[in-house]
Amino acid sequence: MKTECIGDYVKLKGKVYPCTISLAMDLIGGKWKAVILYHLKDAEKRYSELRKEVPNVTEMTLSLQLKQLEKDGLVLRKVHGKKPPIKVVYSLTDFGKTFIPVLETITSWGNQIVLEKGEFVNNSTCLNEI
């Protein structure tokens, strides 16, 4: 598995990036995208479920980020029903699923940081095992 950036620059869907790291950060960077993908990694979710699970995100921002993820081919949007109440389900595309290893690496790194230098907080039950 190559872990060096290839080429002098790269192109994807008309956009130009100086290296593959830039490209990746453009696709999944920002405050919410990685978090949203994280919540979709094991199961598809309805819009309202995401709104509850993704902490503190506003409806508008969630909607906007989902649209960008859909446009970039990471997330699939499926509509069930025609008249309200409609049901909209989001899931990872095959392409989106290729991102899961990255997500898991980031998660375990983040966990490690907090274990060593930070603090976990649990509102409901205590956490004995990590």
Add this chain to the structure above:
Amino acid sequence: MKTECIGDYVKLKGKVYPCTISLAMDLIGGKWKAVILYHLKDAEKRYSELRKEVPNVTEMTLSLQLKQLEKDGLVLRKVHGKKPPIKVVYSLTDFGKTFIPVLETITSWGNQIVLEKGEFVNNSTCLNEI
């Protein structure tokens, strides 16, 4: 290693995050941080080297991002000499080095994307394609 976000929220250096993914994205998100870390992963670099290697970054932005990375404990700044010309060398801290696996996962993912859907460009060999 655990690849699920732990706890209801986490704290690090006084900041509060809803999950470890958010924390990680705050530390290494943005347009330049991951790219800078990438260029430091194998060797320490002088400021001027980074400016040349990190594509299209302005002096000011590079300086700012390095300061933030230093403040977050990912990067070490070492000054050699007192009067101009000074020599300033940046390197990864031990903490910064723990991020290398993430960086490599992101890189190989980015490479994979471009291999499948995008386009690598090499100035030396493909100058006429630009």
Add this chain to the structure above:
DNA sequence: CGGTATCCCCCAAGATACTG
């Protein structure tokens, strides 16, 4: 239920010029 429509603010990031 699953979003839009507005309005607004902040700050990341760029451009340009200058300095210890």
Add this chain to the structure above:
DNA sequence: CAGTATCTTGGGGGATACCG
């Protein structure tokens, strides 16, 4: 050499209200 000092701008993200 390795940065600051200003000024400017774009857009990410938030608050609130409304809609098919």
